Amino acid sequence: MTQQTAESPARKQRAQLKVRTLRTDRWWLAPALTFAGLTFFLIYGFWAIFDKSYFVEPYIAPFSSPCLTTACPEGARLFGWAPIGDWFALPPGLIILGLPAGFRFTCYYYRKSYYRSFWLSPPACAVGEPHKKYTGETRLPLVIQNVHRYFFYGAILIGAILSYDAILALIHKPAGLGTWILLINAALIVLYTLSCHSCRHITAGRLNHFSKHPLRYRAWTFVSKLNAKHMQLAWASLFSVMIADFYVRMVAKGVITFPFA
Amino acid sequence: MSYKGKFRVWRGEGGEGRLEDFTVEVNEGEVVLDVIHRLQATQAPDLAVRWNCKAGKCGSCSMEINGKPRLGCMTRMSTFTEDETITVTPMRTFPVIKDLVTDVSYNYQKAREIPSFTPPKDVKPGEYRMQQIDVERSQEFRKCIECFMCNNVCHVIRDHEENKTHFAGPRFLMRIAELDMHPYDVADRKDSAQEDHGLGYCNITKCCTEVCPEHIKITDNALIPMKERVVDRKYDPLVWLGNKIFRR
Secondary structure, eight states: OOOOOTTSHHHHTSOOOOSSOOOOSOTTHHHHHHHHHHHHHHHHHHHHHHOSOOEETTEEOGGGOSBOBTTSOGGGBGGGOOTTBTOOOSOTHHHHHHHHHHHHHHOHHHHHHHHHHTSOSSSSTTSOOSOSOOOTTSSTTGGGGGGHHHHHHHHHHHHHHHHHHHHHHHHHOTTOHHHHHHHHHHHHHHHHHHTOHHHHIIIIITOSOGGGOHHHHHHHHHHHHHHTTHHHHHHHHHHHHHHHHHHHHHHHTTSOOOTTO | OOEEEEEEEEEOBTTOOEEEEEEEEEOTTOBHHHHHHHHHHHTOTTOOOOOOOSSSSSOOOEEEETTEEEEGGGOBGGGSOTTOEEEEEOOTTSOEEETTEEOOHHHHHHHHTSOOOOOOTTOOTTOOOOOHHHHHHHHHHTTOOOOOHHHHHOHHHHSOGGGGGTOOHHHHHHHHHHHHTOTTOOSOOHHHHHHTSOGGGOOOOOHHHHHOTTOOOIIIIIIHHHHHHHHHHHTOHHHHHHHHHHTO
16 A cells, blocks of 8 residues: 655645635634634533532523432432432532533534534635644544444433423423523423434434334434434534523522512 | 626646636626636637536536536536636546546546445345335435545545545445445445445545535435444444344
8 A cells, every 4th residue: 555645646646726725705604603602612511510509499500410419409419319429529510421521522413513613624625624644533532433322322311301300390480481491401402312313323224124114214214304403403402501501500699580580 | 698707727737737817708697617618619729628418417527616616517607796706626636637627537446446236145136126215315325426526525535645545435435325225235334334445534524415416415314324334333332242142
């Protein structure tokens, strides 16, 4: 196998255009907005995880749910349960953070967005990338992206817990604005999770004979329709979880105090 | 209504060349290829351009227009302003033969490396029985007109010539997915997709899908499903265990 460098004879046979791109449109806008959106989410998430105002009856902030230590207020514990006990002194949100964070980090849509906006590989189509070498997802650490389906299983669990939190809020405070914010957030999180490419594969994508599995085929058809909106659901659920989390914390801090908060 | 359009066109043989400026008449309803032909007829008779059907179905007139991979015959002049200078260059990933004509033999080489459709030995031609829902996924990929713009735009080889030896490009990874999803194909394509054809190099940035003139969802419907099938085979211990226990 002949190793060819950027200055190899084969490369020199291409049109020797000395510019990174000849695109005249605003190709930089989408990666710039993505960079700003994801950076904002990371900064907010860092603040939220260490913020202690995560519970006010009957709301629990999504970034801190489920609350599994004895440090959690009794009403905030999942089924009144504190399996972690009192040894975990760090913020309770850190215990489960890995599941939703891993799910989004290894998500096929987010991979596209951060490869483009953070790693510039490539920043946009037909725009040269700055890296001299490229091995993609063939070796460590990026080959680990292949564990996405395991994070999907975890994300289903998180989606179910957030739905449970929202239903509890609905039972105890049906007219509360926070209840409806949590309900919308739970719905978007569940839809984003179900629209995942791994979910599509697990329902029936791995089969070659759809006709022999009509129920799985119907599930695949449904997930495929959701999957077509995966990017929109990814962004909608990213912002909804931040809005819901921030709202609950503001109510817990007493910043938001109106009667139907 | 006509106007004088400003064009910059790549001229040269091999890799050597330059962008030359031209002012050409543009008429209402025309596409870029029409103007290139007028340029050829009036000012640059030796300008090389590959074309055939002028209907977006043969995939011959792939070029880069203002830096974007496009079919010359499907790019309407009405999408540009009259004072805009339109830059037309050959596809950047492939060697230039002359002017806008590139040597796309890399693609034919990669096509030859993929084992053809392999039916079960006990099923003879004429005995295939498939329902529409079993084959419609693959039928989307059969719309491909082999313009090779997806392979041209893919940064894995566009920016890294050295990857051409071990990366088949989206067009042919889609071909592998098409065969792997076929109800009557029995060849084992998952390991070879990863090991021989470089599926792991794809970082799903979807440029192939963005430029496809047939609007095939290459990434979502071929490359990612194929990546998931490779995960089944190589990276998922639960699937491996299930296959061992149930002897699937």
